Amino acid sequence: MMSDIKTARFRLRPPQLADAETVTALVRDPRIYxxxxxIPPQQTIEQTGRWILGTERGSELGxxxxxxxxxxxxxxxxxxxxxxxTDQPFEIGYWVAPSAWGRGVATEAARALIGWLEGRGQAEDLISGYFIDNPASGRVLEKLGFEHTGTSPVFCLGRDCEIDHVFVRRKQPPMV
Structure with a gap:
């Protein structure tokens, strides 16, 4: 079982089935999906529940x-x-409710997650990305030390089409 991670302003905790209704209401906002x-545009509570159960199983598998x-x-x-x-790099992904945009939430949470992964010896090589029309996400990843590696289309369920996507990679700084 994963434990919570604390930051200066937030608590990060694993999702539980009881969270499915709240998470579903948030991800149904087009500004997220x-x-x-x-994330499909009309994600159901059942789909969210399956996602939560999948994350639990994925945690067990590492x-x-x-x-x-x-x-x-x-x-x-x-x-x-x-x-x-388990022999592949982790991909960092996130979304933040629009009511919390512009306050550094994603950056603070991602720093904490990366620190947690570093403590487990699992952050030597991380990947991520963002849709080209979401430069705020690109700024978050840049602050975290990710560097551009390429751009190509990725299918977005929420828009039902391919969108240009920027791929980024972060190499752990060498120990000094």
Whole structure:
């Protein structure tokens, strides 16, 4: 079982089935699902529940570490690290509720997650990306030390089409 991660302003905790209704209400906002590749526009509570159960199983397998971002006991986003297999780099992904935009939430949560991964020896090579029309996400990743590696179209469920996507990579700085 994963433990919570604390930041200066937030608590990051694994999602639970009881969170499915709240998470579903948040991701049904087009300002979220249009910025994330794998969220359908009318995601159901059942789909969210399956996602939560999948993250639990992924955590057991060492391929998923997903946390809700909690502020004052309210869910304001998610942050996670996923990889297809244990010999692959983790991909960092996140979304933040529009009501919390512009306050450094994603940056603070991602720094905490990366620090947690570093403590587990799992942050030597991280990847991520963002849709080209979401430069705010690009600024978050740049602050975290990610560098541009390429651009190509990625299918977005929320928009039902391919969108140009910027791929980034972060190499852990060498130990001094």
């Amino acid at each position: 249009e910025k994330v590749a794998r 391929i998923d570490h997903v946390f809700l971002i909690i502020e004052a006991e309210e869910i304001i986003g998610t942050i996670g690290a996923h990889r297809p297999a």
